[in-house]
Amino acid sequence: MESTLHRELKLLYGGTADETEVRVDSYRIDAVVDGKLYEIQQASLGALRSKVRALLEQYRVVVVKPLASRKLLIRRATPDGPIVSSRYSPTRETIYHLFVDLVYFIDLFPHRRLTLEVVLTEQEEHRVTKTRRRRFGPDYRVVDRRLREVVSTCSLRTLADLRMLLPGTLEATFTTADLAREAKIPRWVAQKMAYCLRKTGAIEHLGMQGRAQLYGLPTKKKRRAA
Structure with a gap:
């Protein structure tokens, strides 16, 4: 209905x-x-x-x-x-x-x-x-x-539109804990955001920081097929 x-x-x-x-x-x-x-x-x-x-x-x-x-x-x-x-x-x-x-x-x-x-x-x-x-x-x-x-x-x-949603106070490399803190959102929402940005190529996975996944902006331009 x-x-x-x-x-x-x-x-x-x-x-x-x-x-x-x-x-x-x-x-x-x-x-x-x-x-x-x-x-x-x-x-x-x-x-x-x-x-x-x-x-x-x-x-x-x-x-x-x-x-x-x-x-x-x-x-x-x-x-x-x-x-x-x-x-x-x-x-x-x-x-x-x-x-x-x-x-x-x-x-x-x-x-x-x-x-x-x-x-x-x-x-x-x-x-x-x-x-x-x-x-x-x-x-x-x-x-x-x-x-x-x-x-x-x-x-x-576009990917640029997605990147604009990242908080301006976020460091160049960040974890989902950092994203949650700066965006003032729950950690689980930050994890879903990071997943979407990574899957589209708006950010990239850089490795680990302790037990946390580390992310940052792509160092090379990557185009995803539309």
Whole structure:
């Protein structure tokens, strides 16, 4: 079931209803504007991989990935009932959380016809209390997500764009611990970021520093086939 957030972003990028839900070849595309195909993906980027790979053979594709920099959690007892509670989630996503998902899409990026558009948003997450719940797991189900505000956007097309995401305070050689500290992100997110940058050739593996992997910018220009 399509969320309100997906529908709102689709109209934001498409502009008009005629430019959304367009049939291209055998695929349904979220929006088509000036010859560019826009796909909004809240779920895993990996689920889009086969579709985007096929489309890139002929078309320019923009994959829009929304992240929640702030999220208002709204709970009801029933879908149409009054609000029981509302609060802001302590969890905040940043541009670096793109790499948590990009690990499943990295074999397609970069490509001369592909743009990744990261949209940092403020969202509402609407929850309904479960009448029956399992022993483990949440006591609610998410019934919708809605857009409150677009905070910022970041377009990524090249290896240079990826390198620009490295903190300016980072030393020429670094470990994922250094990256986590300077970017102010968890170590596991830094590890996924380093993996993506290394796989694309944006950085290179230099060896070991103690028990940690050591990375740095490539000493020679390396081009990855698009």
